[in-house]
Amino acid sequence: MPSFRFRSFRLRIVVLFLALLVLVEGIAFLVVDAAHRQAAWTQIDDELLVASRVFNRLISARIDQLSGAARLLSGDFAFKSAYAMTDGDTVLSALQNQQARIRADVMVLVSTARRVVADTLHPRLRDALFPFVNLIQEAEDNGQAISIVFVDRRPYQVVVVPLLAPLPVAWIVMGFLIDDTLAHELQRLTHVHVTFVTVDPPGAPTPFASTLPPALRAPLAAALPRSLGASPLTFPLSVGGRELVSHFAGLGRAEDVGVAAILQSPVDEAFAPVYRLRIRLAALFVSSLLVSFVVGARIARSVSRPVETLVQGVHEIERGHYAHRVVVAQPDELGELAAAVNHMAVQIAEREEALLLSEEQLRQAQKMEAIGRLAGGIAHDFNNLLTVITGHNELLRAELGPEAAGVRAHVDAVETTVDRAVTLVRQLLAFSRKQVLQPRVLDLNEIVTNISTMLRRLIGEDIDLVMAVGAGLWPVKVDPGQFEQVIVNLAVNARDAMPGGGPVAPAHRQRGALRGRRAPGRRLSRARRAPRGDRHRRGDERGGPRPPLRAVLHDQGARAGHRARAVHGLRDPEAARGGHRR
Amino acid sequence: MLVRPLLLAAVVVTQLVTPVAAGRVEVRVADDRGDPLEDAVVFLAGGTPxxxxxxxxxxxxxxxxxxxxxxxxxxxxxxxxxxxxxxxxxxxxxxxxxxxxxxxxxxxxxxxxxxxxxxxxxxxxxxxxxxxxxxxxxxxTPQFTKTGADGRARIDGVPAGPWRARVWHPRLRGAESATTQAVAVPASGTVSAVFTIALTREWRLPRPFIGRSERAP
Structure with missing residues (x-):
């Protein structure tokens, strides 16, 4: 699975921005949604509570209206008169007349002997025992009775009041039907579904009038709890796939059967605003996400563009384009950074230029030094030539008689010129030598022995190092480091000259007694020049050139490099002796 | 309720009193709570009109x-x-x-x-x-009377002998005959009887408020 990485700084900013927004909006959405759902539930509960109060009020108002109408009738003299003076038919038609007046659904006149005088539901029924004697009894005791009765299996809310003339002479029973029409009427006022049920303790509650569509009534009957009185007053009910929060309101009893109203508020209706709000929130969420994406991209661009410019500028500097300038015209840190980068580029350019210059100077100096050394070398040899010339000139002068005054003048001129040349050579040597040597009085054997181990390692296995220590050598005043280097250089040169391998035998011996005033401190240059002095020899028995030692010391500069130069300085008399003259 | 003295409520009975020994019956009627009962009709059944x-x-x-x-x-x-x-x-x-x-x-x-x-x-x-x-x-029967506000009543000139005294009241619960009490009226003197009766509810409708001007007699 390929890992998705936010390589771009800009993309990272935008993604971070959006992630933050999603987080914040997600939390806000959840909080708001929870609050609204809570509110919706509270609203349902409140609605049902209010609805139940309104419902109870409506029912009692209806009962009041009914009993008011019945009381009006009970005081109606014409009706009393009709009852007292006329026959049953007249009473019946008077009842029907009253029923129409007050829009009741049933009216029955019952004699004090509990006999039906007239019944608008059953006009032919006369003189039968009134079935709800308890109601009459209750009315006798309390002045009126209010109840629900089932007549022909239909429920009626009834009121019983006496027909006063002016004492009770009969009982007026008035009622209205509890049916779908009533339920719908109540629904219009309470805004909840109203269902009337019979609550028959052994059986299930049975709806008999409802505002619910007929298809939902059977599921409602099945869903209702067995004993409504035992359940909480408000309880959720799932009816045919619809969630209804239900509220139980007892109405009364009809003989042995309890009658109740169930007020129901559909959850989905209460939640419709919540769902609408959810959609709006989601739309707001998406649109703000889009806006944030655009804004975030712009912001990211404004941040990343100078960064990109900076990166590009740094790459240019990396490639050596110091003239490139980073242009970030911002008064913030990025602007400062750009200025710093530009400044750095300028400084790098300056330093590089300075470095080039100093390299050039170094090269020049090295050239000059080489020239100086060459000059020194030449000067030395030239000096030797001059010595020869001086010598021969002296000999020439000695052989000249007094008569050869003219020639003597020439000899003098030669001597003068040679002196000037010697001075010139000395100047050259002074120019080419800088090193100051520190000679000490040493035993050469000791030095050679000391470095033999290092020499072996240096010249490798193909070449045999044969150490030959001379006996009875005088001590020598020389710079020990320089002398060691001479031996090393000689050995290395010998190795280089014998690619096929072979023996190397550094050896030294004393040749005769020294001339001069300062016996032990004689100069190496003289020793070399004079065959009588200490002499180092290389024992190259086979292969390779065999140039004179002088050639090795003085002329192999190009091949042996600094090693030759070291020997060159070693035998420099002026430097070692601090300007001692012969 | 305004109750006036019974000045105009006269019972005018022309009694043809026979010259036989006559006694007096005094009754007291109370309701089932023991309160004196006014307007109870007390009579001796079986009297000859x-x-x-x-x-x-x-x-x-x-x-x-x-x-x-x-x-x-x-x-x-x-x-x-x-x-x-x-x-x-x-x-x-x-x-x-x-x-x-x-x-x-x-x-x-x-x-x-x-x-x-x-x-x-x-x-x-x-x-x-x-x-x-x-x-x-x-x-x-001519032997009857009505209790006053104190629940008492009196029947004078009752021929001596055994009588059945009864009470009727507008709010009498049950049959009137159930109130019957036997009283032996002496030739002269007084016999007393006490009736305690149960009452039904008062069916009289409440009287609405009537302003003073209308109430003036």
Missing amino acids: PPGRSGLRAVMSQRDREFVPRVLPILAGTAVSFPDHDDVRHHVYSFSPAHKFELATGRRQPDAPIVFDTPGVVVLGCSIHDWMLGYVYVLT
């Missing part, structure tokens, strides 16, 4: 929108007049089986009195004023 009762007269007035007296016990055959002393008219009626009648609204006094022949309760109402409630109790 006197012959020639054509002269019997009684009055049931309408005063201050009430029947005065509330309860009027009469001997059967008594002519009762219904004078209206109010400044408004009344429509007195009775749908009682004992005597159904109506005194039409707008009648002017004096009216011809109504003779009550059938024994029993005649409940009087007024179709204009629903709260007005009066009773004419028609008896066949």
Whole structure:
């Protein structure tokens, strides 16, 4: 699975921005949604509570209206008169007349002997025992009775009041039907579904009038709890796939059967605003996400563009384009950074230029030094030539008689010129030598022995190092480091000259007694020049050139490099002796 | 309720008292809570009505929108007049089986009195004023009386011998015969009886408030 990485700084900013927004909006959405759902539930509960109060009020108002109408009738003299003076038919038609007046659904006149005088539901029924004697009894005791009765299996809310003339002479029973029409009427006022049920303790509650569509009534009957009185007053009910929060309101009893109203508020209706709000929130969420994406991209661009410019500028500097300038015209840190980068580029350019210059100077100096050394070398040899010339000139002068005054003048001129040349050579040597040597009085054997181990390692296995220590050598005043280097250089040169391998035998011996005033401190240059002095020899028995030692010391500069130069300085008399003259 | 002295509520009985020994019956009637019961009719059943009762007269007035007296016990055959002393008219009626009648609204006094022949309760109402409630109790025995506010009543000149005393009251619960008490009336002197009766609810409708100007007699 390929890992998705936010390589771009800009993309990272935008993604971070959006992630933050999603987080914040997600939390806000959840909080708001929870609050609204809570509110919706509270609203349902409140609605049902209010609805139940309104419902109870409506029912009692209806009962009041009914009993008011019945009381009006009970005081109606014409009706009393009709009852007292006329026959049953007249009473019946008077009842029907009253029923129409007050829009009741049933009216029955019952004699004090509990006999039906007239019944608008059953006009032919006369003189039968009134079935709800308890109601009459209750009315006798309390002045009126209010109840629900089932007549022909239909429920009626009834009121019983006496027909006063002016004492009770009969009982007026008035009622209205509890049916779908009533339920719908109540629904219009309470805004909840109203269902009337019979609550028959052994059986299930049975709806008999409802505002619910007929298809939902059977599921409602099945869903209702067995004993409504035992359940909480408000309880959720799932009816045919619809969630209804239900509220139980007892109405009364009809003989042995309890009658109740169930007020129901559909959850989905209460939640419709919540769902609408959810959609709006989601739309707001998406649109703000889009806006944030655009804004975030712009912001990211404004941040990343100078960064990109900076990166590009740094790459240019990396490639050596110091003239490139980073242009970030911002008064913030990025602007400062750009200025710093530009400044750095300028400084790098300056330093590089300075470095080039100093390299050039170094090269020049090295050239000059080489020239100086060459000059020194030449000067030395030239000096030797001059010595020869001086010598021969002296000999020439000695052989000249007094008569050869003219020639003597020439000899003098030669001597003068040679002196000037010697001075010139000395100047050259002074120019080419800088090193100051520190000679000490040493035993050469000791030095050679000391470095033999290092020499072996240096010249490798193909070449045999044969150490030959001379006996009875005088001590020598020389710079020990320089002398060691001479031996090393000689050995290395010998190795280089014998690619096929072979023996190397550094050896030294004393040749005769020294001339001069300062016996032990004689100069190496003289020793070399004079065959009588200490002499180092290389024992190259086979292969390779065999140039004179002088050639090795003085002329192999190009091949042996600094090693030759070291020997060159070693035998420099002026430097070692601090300007001692012969 | 304004109760006036029974100045105008007269029971005029012309008694043809035989010269036999006579005693007095004193009764006290209380309700089931022990309170004295007013307007209870106490009578001795089995008395012989006197012959020639054509002269019997009684009055049931309408005063201050009430029947005065509330309860009027009469001997059967008594002519009762219904004078209206109010400044408004009344429509007195009775749908009682004992005597159904109506005194039409707008009648002017004096009216011809109504003779009550059938024994029993005649409940009087007024179709204009629903709260007005009066009773004419028609008896066949001349030995009767009515309790006052203290629940007491007295029957004088009762021939000595055993009698059955009974009580009727507008709110009497149960049958009147159930109240029967045997009393032995002495030749002279007094016999006492105490009746305690259970009452039904009061069916009299509450009287609405009437302003002072209307209440002026």
